[in-house]
Amino acid sequence: MTGNTTADQGHDDHQDHQGYFAELTGALRAARVPEDQIAGTVAELRGHLADAGTAPEEEFGPAAAFAASLGGVVPAPGAPEAAAEHWTWTADLFNDRRMLTVHGDQGWEVESLDSLGRFVCRRAPGVALAWEYRREVTAGRRRAKVFAELEPEGWEPCGEWLVYHYFKRPKAVTAGPAGELADRPATPRGRLFLSRRGKAFLAGWLLLAVGGFLALGVAGFAVVAAFGGVVSAVWTANLETTKGVETTKGVETAGTVPGTGAGAGSGPTG
Numbered sequence: 001m002t003g004n005t006t007a008d009q010g011h012d013d014h015q016d017h018q019g020y021f022a023e024l025t026g027a028l029r030a031a032r033v034p035e036d037q038i039a040g041t042v043a044e045l046r047g048h049l050a051d052a053g054t055a056p057e058e059e060f061g062p063a064a065a066f067a068a069s070l071g072g073v074v075p076a077p078g079a080p081e082a083a084a085e086h087w088t089w090t091a092d093l094f095n096d097r098r099m100l101t102v103h104g105d106q107g108w109e110v111e112s113l114d115s116l117g118r119f120v121c122r123r124a125p126g127v128a129l130a131w132e133y134r135r136e137v138t139a140g141r142r143r144a145k146v147f148a149e150l151e152p153e154g155w156e157p158c159g160e161w162l163v164y165h166y167f168k169r170p171k172a173v174t175a176g177p178a179g180e181l182a183d184r185p186a187t188p189r190g191r192l193f194l195s196r197r198g199k200a201f202l203a204g205w206l207l208l209a210v211g212g213f214l215a216l217g218v219a220g221f222a223v224v225a226a227f228g229g230v231v232s233a234v235w236t237a238n239l240e241t242t243k244g245v246e247t248t249k250g251v252e253t254a255g256t257v258p259g260t261g262a263g264a265g266s267g268p269t270g
Contacts, residue, residue, distance in 0.1 A: 030179060033070075100135075
């Protein structure tokens with residue numbers, strides 16, 4: 001009886017591994033990773049699991065997210081690696097998700113947000129993938145809940161600003177080959193993308209900041225800057241959905257402009 005139970009368990013584990021590696025293989029294939037590279041990677045991972053005696057989800061995480069973390073095509077041995085393109089830009093929180101959608105469709109992957117709240121991006125050489133993004137309120141207890149909901153779907157964090165986290169994933173995770181970048185537009189000339197509301201908010205904040213500086217000096221300027229950032233963060237967070245789940249669908253949303261320390265001129269800008 002024990003022998004049969006063990007055999008059944010092994011069979012179930014094998015089936016689970018098959019499903020996991022089928023999903024992983026499909027995601028890598030959609031990213032145009034060569035078949036020999038996929039086969040070698042899967043063989044290495046299977047060997048590791050056999051030694052570790054753990055489930056693939058436990059060891060590597062969700063297949064889609066793990067495939068994205070493995071990257072794309074690796075140059076052949078001895079071949080020079082083409083240089084990736086790099087670009088840094090920013091937008092106010094009225095406009096950031098729309099611009100993330102635009103630039104993600106052009107193959108720009110956000111690696112991080114710098115200390116000024118700017119999106120630090122790269123575009124891989126060769127076959128590039130389109131990227132999709134979303135912004136979530138992660139203040140307080142929401143953080144663990146949001147991460148738990150998004151990670152199984154292949155989303156990974158790529159930056160944090162005030163009460164928000166930004167997440168990314170390759171479109172190939174859900175769209176398959178359609179997630180591959182068809183064209184590679186030239187690197188945009190602009191680096192600052194403000195919405196009309198963002199410009200108006202920034203103009204108002206600058207007037208208050210100048211007034212604070214003239215009245216109280218540097219201390220007055222600092223107070224206005226800090227107050228504007230806090231007010232705009234609270235305001236924009238309240239405008240998010242109660243679940244905090246909003247995808248980048250090209251819809252303007254209220255917010256701050258990172259990078260200026262100001263209100264809706266104080267969120268991801270630079």
